[in-house]
Amino acid sequence: MSSTPVPRLTLSRDGPEFSRLVAGTWRLGEWQWPLARRIAWIEACLELGITTFDHADIYGGYTVEALFGEALKARPDLRERIELVSKCGIRLVHPNRPEHRIKSYDTSRAHLEASVHASLKALGTERLDLLLIHRPDPLMDADEIASAFESLQRAGKVRHFGVSNFTPSQFALLDSRYRLVTNQIECSLLHLAPMLDGTLDQAQQLGRAPMIWSPLAGGRLLRGEDDSARQVQTTLTSLAAKYAVSASTLAHAWLLRHPARPLPIVGSSRLEGYQEAAAAFSVELERSDWYALWSASTGAPVP
Amino acid sequence: MSSTPVPRLTLSRDGPEFSRLVAGTWRLGEWQWPLARRIAWIEACLELGITTFDHADIYGGYTVEALFGEALKARPDLRERIELVSKCGIRLVHPNRPEHRIKSYDTSRAHLEASVHASLKALGTERLDLLLIHRPDPLMDADEIASAFESLQRAGKVRHFGVSNFTPSQFALLDSRYRLVTNQIECSLLHLAPMLDGTLDQAQQLGRAPMIWSPLAGGRLLRGEDDSARQVQTTLTSLAAKYAVSASTLAHAWLLRHPARPLPIVGSSRLEGYQEAAAAFSVELERSDWYALWSASTGAPVP
Amino acid sequence: MSSTPVPRLTLSRDGPEFSRLVAGTWRLGEWQWPLARRIAWIEACLELGITTFDHADIYGGYTVEALFGEALKARPDLRERIELVSKCGIRLVHPNRPEHRIKSYDTSRAHLEASVHASLKALGTERLDLLLIHRPDPLMDADEIASAFESLQRAGKVRHFGVSNFTPSQFALLDSRYRLVTNQIECSLLHLAPMLDGTLDQAQQLGRAPMIWSPLAGGRLLRGEDDSARQVQTTLTSLAAKYAVSASTLAHAWLLRHPARPLPIVGSSRLEGYQEAAAAFSVELERSDWYALWSASTGAPVP
Numbered sequence: 086m087s088s089t090p091v092p093r094l095t096l097s098r099d100g101p102e103f104s105r106l107v108a109g110t111w112r113l114g115e116w117q118w119p120l121a122r123r124i125a126w127i128e129a130c131l132e133l134g135i136t137t138f139d140h141a142d143i144y145g146g147y148t149v150e151a152l153f154g155e156a157l158k159a160r161p162d163l164r165e166r167i168e169l170v171s172k173c174g175i176r177l178v179h180p181n182r183p184e185h186r187i188k189s190y191d192t193s194r195a196h197l198e199a200s201v202h203a204s205l206k207a208l209g210t211e212r213l214d215l216l217l218i219h220r221p222d223p224l225m226d227a228d229e230i231a232s233a234f235e236s237l238q239r240a241g242k243v244r245h246f247g248v249s250n251f252t253p254s255q256f257a258l259l260d261s262r263y264r265l266v267t268n269q270i271e272c273s274l275l276h277l278a279p280m281l282d283g284t285l286d287q288a289q290q291l292g293r294a295p296m297i298w299s300p301l302a303g304g305r306l307l308r309g310e311d312d313s314a315r316q317v318q319t320t321l322t323s324l325a326a327k328y329a330v331s332a333s334t335l336a337h338a339w340l341l342r343h344p345a346r347p348l349p350i351v352g353s354s355r356l357e358g359y360q361e362a363a364a365a366f367s368v369e370l371e372r373s374d375w376y377a378l379w380s381a382s383t384g385a386p387v388p
Numbered sequence: 389m390s391s392t393p394v395p396r397l398t399l400s401r402d403g404p405e406f407s408r409l410v411a412g413t414w415r416l417g418e419w420q421w422p423l424a425r426r427i428a429w430i431e432a433c434l435e436l437g438i439t440t441f442d443h444a445d446i447y448g449g450y451t452v453e454a455l456f457g458e459a460l461k462a463r464p465d466l467r468e469r470i471e472l473v474s475k476c477g478i479r480l481v482h483p484n485r486p487e488h489r490i491k492s493y494d495t496s497r498a499h500l501e502a503s504v505h506a507s508l509k510a511l512g513t514e515r516l517d518l519l520l521i522h523r524p525d526p527l528m529d530a531d532e533i534a535s536a537f538e539s540l541q542r543a544g545k546v547r548h549f550g551v552s553n554f555t556p557s558q559f560a561l562l563d564s565r566y567r568l569v570t571n572q573i574e575c576s577l578l579h580l581a582p583m584l585d586g587t588l589d590q591a592q593q594l595g596r597a598p599m600i601w602s603p604l605a606g607g608r609l610l611r612g613e614d615d616s617a618r619q620v621q622t623t624l625t626s627l628a629a630k631y632a633v634s635a636s637t638l639a640h641a642w643l644l645r646h647p648a649r650p651l652p653i654v655g656s657s658r659l660e661g662y663q664e665a666a667a668a669f670s671v672e673l674e675r676s677d678w679y680a681l682w683s684a685s686t687g688a689p690v691p
Numbered sequence: 692m693s694s695t696p697v698p699r700l701t702l703s704r705d706g707p708e709f710s711r712l713v714a715g716t717w718r719l720g721e722w723q724w725p726l727a728r729r730i731a732w733i734e735a736c737l738e739l740g741i742t743t744f745d746h747a748d749i750y751g752g753y754t755v756e757a758l759f760g761e762a763l764k765a766r767p768d769l770r771e772r773i774e775l776v777s778k779c780g781i782r783l784v785h786p787n788r789p790e791h792r793i794k795s796y797d798t799s800r801a802h803l804e805a806s807v808h809a810s811l812k813a814l815g816t817e818r819l820d821l822l823l824i825h826r827p828d829p830l831m832d833a834d835e836i837a838s839a840f841e842s843l844q845r846a847g848k849v850r851h852f853g854v855s856n857f858t859p860s861q862f863a864l865l866d867s868r869y870r871l872v873t874n875q876i877e878c879s880l881l882h883l884a885p886m887l888d889g890t891l892d893q894a895q896q897l898g899r900a901p902m903i904w905s906p907l908a909g910g911r912l913l914r915g916e917d918d919s920a921r922q923v924q925t926t927l928t929s930l931a932a933k934y935a936v937s938a939s940t941l942a943h944a945w946l947l948r949h950p951a952r953p954l955p956i957v958g959s960s961r962l963e964g965y966q967e968a969a970a971a972f973s974v975e976l977e978r979s980d981w982y983a984l985w986s987a988s989t990g991a992p993v994p
Contacts, residue, residue: 478993479979488979489979490979490982490983490986490992491982491986491992491993492978492979492981492982492983492993493978493982493993494978496978523993523994526883526886526887526891526949526985527948527949527950527978527981528950529895529950530895530896530950531950532950553994555889555892556889557859557889557892557893557896558889558892560892560896561892561893561895561896564896
């Protein structure tokens with residue numbers, strides 16, 4: 086395991102500085118941890134150099150931010166040592182939001198502001214370091230969103246803004262009205278699409294480091310039993326042995342090698358999950374091995 | 389039915405001001421109306437606030453512009469109360485053009501100029517308010533088209549220029565040589581593609597309000613019997629009842645809610661067709677209902 | 692056959708001037724020609740006005756550049772009468788590169804520089820007129836490539852730079868760091884994709900004339916026995932008779948008609964191959980015939 090701390094990265098010109106690995110809170114609710122364990126988890130992340138925590142209003146059915154907020158309330162010294170990311174724009178059908186009759190998106194100024202206020206309250210903090218529009222909303226009015234962003238920024242409630250799961254044209258549209266610092270997207274050895282469809286080309290061209298969700302394809306990369314997964318696993322296992330690291334470490338090293346400077350989000354209930362990801366920074370992955378993994382995923386040599 | 393007139397809209401910076409609903413002349417030939425009825429139809433549109441009329445050289449096998457021109461000749465006072473749009477660039481195989489052996493496109497300077505002159509003569513007017521390239525021509529020479537546009541504009545024959553059915557890259561190409569004011573595209577609850585493929589992202593980013601053909605999917609949206617159509621009809625009918633409007637009104641309200649500011653083209657032989665579309669401006673469609681219709685069309689909740 | 696020489700073309704603003712037809716060396720190794728015949732081939736091309744020769748480090752399993760270099764060594768007067776293009780960035784699995792265990796891409800500075808040095812040595816020349824990145828490398832670091840390009844340009848080793856087989860977003864990324872003069876792509880009556888997917892729109896918009904590989908679809912256009920090929924052949928044969936040229940000439944005339952100003956690459960062991968391509972410049976292909984061929988390829992009239 087790596088003993089050097091996770092490096093830090095500035096997402097974009099004038100953007101925030103984050104740890105290159107981000108802790109994901111997506112399943113924090115499922116873990117059903119008592120307060121003390123949640124605090125210990127935050128401290129263990131910090132110990133590794135993981136200071137950035139990725140939230141969304143909807144995680145855990147609108148409950149995760151408050152679970153995290155309890156930890157910050159119990160240990161107010163933690164807030165200044167971390168960066169908080171949250172997301173908004175999805176209206177989930179959930180018992181905690183009985184007024185939602187259908188899953189939908191809402192990027193109106195009123196919803197963005199209400200959502201941020203709820204997130205701040207739940208987290209027990211006065212500002213978010215980064216707010217993301219969670220999904221591309223076909224109804225998004227770029228001027229209205231930009232105006233809401235400006236108000237939130239001026240009021241000191243949110244420092245930076247970005248998006249998630251946006252196509253290049255959606256990113257270009259909103260970025261033309263308000264400078265976005267990142268696009269948080271799915272990418273992994275089992276989801277190469279962003280490396281082929283222009284998403285990472287745009288990220289590199291504009292200099293906006295992408296945040297990466299599901300860098301292990303939700304576990305499928307290590308334990309999936311479908312043909313694609315097994316094919317990648319074979320190469321991953323063989324190369325992990327060569328580099329004397331775990332398959333998980335190698336899968337993260339594969340992502341980190343990309344010049345768009347991706348920031349993988351790790352959401353694990355086990356400390357090893359973070360340690361194995363952090364160890365990826367010590368791996369110097371050869372180009373031909375990077376391509377061996379690429380070709381294992383595509384099922385063919387490069388053209 | 390709405391009693392307030394249809395609102396007006398400037399298509400783009402320095403672009404023309406049109407009525408937000410446009411009357412389509414596509415099937416004016418099929419209706420086989422005597423002159424008096426054509427005049428009455430124009431007046432009925434004006435009564436509703438629909439002042440913009442959408443033509444193409446090829447409509448009715450190159451006959452519709454002359455049918456409309458007869459009305460303008462009989463009632464010369466009408467010309468100054470309306471905006472005339474026409475299109476060119478398609479060579480149709482038709483008895484009225486026996487020299488065309490194959491359906492093809494022609495965006496040469498000679499063809500554009502000849503086509504405009506023919507349209508002006510048929511319509512009995514001295515200028516078009518807007519000329520569109522009807523279809524993307526793989527052979528389009530952007531410099532040649534721009535030069536033809538400039539000549540036509542300088543000669544006072546055409547005030548503004550746009551395109552129809554262009555992809556974002558085709559639009560960007562021609563727009564880099566001559567400022568386009570609109571892209572007239574197909575879009576409806578049964579044709580969501582432009583909301584997903586970047587077309588409306590570009591329209592919103594550049595501030596060029598799109599004109600929309602087949603906003604009711606050629607009638608399929610109301611009367612289609614395929615599975616997709618039926619699925620949308622069920623939701624449309626149920627929400628129409630909620631808002632106390634017709635399904636046609638609701639389908640137009642759904643389109644009008646888009647922030648790219650689309651201008652639906654209505655081409656109906658029945659006055660009710662225009663009245664029902666115009667009533668859409670009085671509907672305040674809730675976001676969740678917009679998404680209920682979206683999801684009825686895609687067959688799944690949003691991701 | 693045409694007796695006027697092949698015209699010349701400047702690829703882009705500040706770009707190199709090439710002959711509008713390019714001689715391809717892809718299969719020069721297969722032809723197994725003695726030195727005298729290679730020299731005669733170069734002279735025959737020059738006689739027709741074809742002065743640009745397209746290489747890649749990997750052609751013939753890393754052997755073709757040296758075969759060509761022998762001709763230049765024997766006839767040093769030829770170098771100043773021709774333009775040399777080469778490519779790099781692919782690592783081929785081949786007995787001549789036993790260290791390559793897997794086919795992969797490498798656009799690192801070290802590889803680009805080493806590859807150029809090897810190409811210069813094999814060709815026996817002091818500079819390339821144009822160097823292309825052979826394939827889009829998902830790992831391409833645009834800043835690193837641009838920096839390598841600058842060094843090579845300053846050292847007088849390469850005059851201009853471009854890419855091959857790049858999508859529009861990949862082209863835009865690298866072009867944002869270093870001005871590219873061309874994108875060498877596949878295009879033919881059996882491969883219309885670049886006319887539909889934005890590739891040629893971008894080429895025309897930015898004014899970068901594309902080089903075209905496989906303009907005859909690797910011979911399939913003339914001799915293929917699949918349905919698509921046969922369908923195009925029927926129309927091609929009939930129109931070739933009309934214009935009193937060969938099918939090959941007409942297929943080249945079809946490409947040359949495109950306003951993006953494509954430069955077809957001809958790689959033939961027969962002199963007739965170059966003569967038939969050169970004859971295309973004397974054909975004035977009518978638009979409707981261009982569309983007859985397009986529709987034969989798509990299998991339907993244009994929309």
